[in-house]
Each structure stands twice: as structure tokens, then as C-alpha cells.
Amino acid sequence: MSVLEQKKQIVSDIADKLRDNKATIVVDYRGLNVAEVTELRKQLREAGVEFKVYKNSLTRRAADAAELSELNEQLVGPNAVAFSAEDVIAPAKVLNEFAKKHDALEIKAGVIEGRVASVEEIKALAELPSREGLLSMLANVLQAPMRGFALVTKAVAEQKEEKGA
Numbered sequence: 146m147s148v149l150e151q152k153k154q155i156v157s158d159i160a161d162k163l164r165d166n167k168a169t170i171v172v173d174y175r176g177l178n179v180a181e182v183t184e185l186r187k188q189l190r191e192a193g194v195e196f197k198v199y200k201n202s203l204t205r206r207a208a209d210a211a212e213l214s215e216l217n218e219q220l221v222g223p224n225a226v227a228f229s230a231e232d233v234i235a236p237a238k239v240l241n242e243f244a245k246k247h248d249a250l251e252i253k254a255g256v257i258e259g260r261v262a263s264v265e266e267i268k269a270l271a272e273l274p275s276r277e278g279l280l281s282m283l284a285n286v287l288q289a290p291m292r293g294f295a296l297v298t299k300a301v302a303e304q305k306e307e308k309g310a
Contacts, residue, residue: 167231
């Protein structure tokens with residue numbers, strides 16, 4: 146396989162990831178040492194997020210192919226890209242927390258479910274509870290009326306018991 150064919154394949158793979166993943170976040174990792182990058186990769190891997198470094202020229206071509214050319218203006222300098230196929234919140238949460246502890250990591254832009262997102266949108270997404278947290282909140286909201294009904298029924302039963310005794 147020639148070098149040109151390999152590059153075309155990489156561009157195609159990146160474009161597919163930009164289109165198909167729920168969340169993609171571009172970060173500038175300049176200034177992080179090897180141990181910090183290794184720790185970041187470990188945290189992202191545990192969250193089910195793929196973290197890759199691509200040449201900007203290949204990423205720009207892939208963004209154009211995926212009809213996300215607004216992303217190109219952020220593809221300057223050393224960049225890494227985090228892809229999440231399952232969870233929209235996970236990469237934003239991990240990268241935002243890591244950036245708070247390490248000033249060298251800068252979130253530049255992202256693609257959330259096929260739409261280019263700004264840094265502010267990514268940080269707002271990172272502040273949301275996880276999927277499991279949202280589901281538990283929903284379960285509590287759904288249980289509240291039943292719990293209230295059960296408590297009222299118990300109180301009425303106890304009151305009738307006291308009158309009967």
C-alpha cells in the first residue's frame with residue numbers, strides 16, 4: 146500500500162469517527178509531560194474514550210469530508226482528539242477535570258452528535274451528571290408519588306388502628 150493510499154485510509158477513518166461518534170473533542174496537549182499524557186490516556190480509556198494524535202492536515206481533510214469544516218480553524222498546533230462512541234458526557238467530563246488540574250491541557254473544540262461545539266458548550270456538558278446519575282434522578286422523581294402515597298396510606302391505617310383500640 147502506498148503512502149498516499151495509507152493517508153487516504155486515515156482520512157477516511159477519521160471522517161467516519163467524526164460522523165459516527167456521539168462526542169469528539171479536540172485538545173491542545175502542549176506542555177504535558179509523558180507521565181501526565183499517560184495518566185490522561187488511562188483515565189480516558191477507563192471511560193471508554195479513544196484518544197489519538199493525528200496530523201492536522203489529515204484531520205482537516207477528514208473534517209471537510211464529514212461536512213464539519215468549522216472545526217478546521219481550531220486545528221492549529223499539536224492536537225489530540227478524543228472520540229466517544231457511547232457516552233456524550235464522558236470525554237468532556239474527563240478532559241475538563243484533567244484540564245482543571247493541569248493548566249497545560251486546553252480544550253479547543255468538539256463535535257457533539259454531529260454538530261460542532263464550542264469550548265463553553267463542552268465545559269457545560271462536563272458539568273452535567275453522568276448517565277447513571279441522570280437515570281437515578283429520574284428514578285427518584287418517578288418513585289416520589291408512590292412513596293408519598295404509601296406514607297399517607299400507612300398513616301391512615303395507623304390512625305384507624307388507634308381509634309379502634
